[in-house]
Amino acid sequence: TQLLEQSPQFLSIQEGENLTVYCNSSSVFSSLQWYRQEPGEGPVLLVTVVTGGEVKKLKRLTFQFGDARKDSSLHITAAQPGDTGLYLCAGAHNYGQNFVFGPGTRLSVLP
Amino acid sequence: KAGVTQTPRYLIKTRGQQVTLSCSPISGHRSVSWYQQTPGQGLQFLFEYFSETQRNKGNFPGRFSGRQFSNSRSEMNVSTLELGDSALYLCASSYRDRVGSAEQFFGPGTRLTVL
Numbered sequence: 001t002q003l004l005e006q007s008p009q010f011l012s013i014q015e016g017e018n019l020t021v022y023c024n025s026s027s028v029f030s031s032l033q034w035y036r037q038e039p040g041e042g043p044v045l046l047v048t049v050v051t052g053g054e055v056k057k058l059k060r061l062t063f064q065f066g067d068a069r070k071d072s073s074l075h076i077t078a079a080q081p082g083d084t085g086l087y088l089c090a091g092a093h094n095y096g097q098n099f100v101f102g103p104g105t106r107l108s109v110l111p
Numbered sequence: 112k113a114g115v116t117q118t119p120r121y122l123i124k125t126r127g128q129q130v131t132l133s134c135s136p137i138s139g140h141r142s143v144s145w146y147q148q149t150p151g152q153g154l155q156f157l158f159e160y161f162s163e164t165q166r167n168k169g170n171f172p173g174r175f176s177g178r179q180f181s182n183s184r185s186e187m188n189v190s191t192l193e194l195g196d197s198a199l200y201l202c203a204s205s206y207r208d209r210v211g212s213a214e215q216f217f218g219p220g221t222r223l224t225v226l
Contacts, residue, residue, distance in 0.1 A: 040219065
């Protein structure tokens with residue numbers, strides 16, 4: 001089983017700060033996804049990346065897929081309390097295979 | 112378009128009992144996947160159904176089973192419940208049959224507590 005690791009496990013910051021969370025694996029993924037999950041809800045897909053080196057932006061969120069397609073990062077600029085939640089990365093090795101999820105980074109943005 | 116719905120939202124059972132959880136996917140989605148989420152193990156894949164057939168399966172014991180109906184609705188069954196089965200059970204639907212499309216949409220989950 002190829003595992004995904006995420007760091008940090010927990011992160012508490014003040015509103016307005018920037019942050020980066022990481023997703024790493026020793027395996028190559030054909031695609032990688034980032035989700036945000038809020039308490040009492042299911043995960044919500046933020047982005048899918050498929051090309052090594054790819055960078056995608058979603059408002060204040062910037063996602064990068066590593067050149068070797070083994071790692072990814074999520075950078076949030078000027079974090080807001082609404083960004084609070086559990087950030088999960090998930091990778092699939094081949095199209096049609098189920099996604100493997102990382103343990104998540106629990107982010108708390110304090111007003 | 113309505114999202115993925117799961118029923119019930121909360122469930123309390125005792126050890127040894129069995130439970131059935133239900134998931135209604137987004138209209139037009141034929142793939143339904145089930146996941147177990149616990150604080151210690153995170154989100155783990157149980158199985159995926161596509162057009163009434165189990166297409167992928169995770170590493171869970173045979174006590175965990177599922178099925179999918181012709182309208183794509185899916186049920187998951189857990190027999191002989193154990194304390195460790197307490198978790199949030201999530202259902203996700205997707206097109207999955209389109210090349211390049213693997214986006215999953217998750218339901219709110221069923222919180223199962225085994226006493």
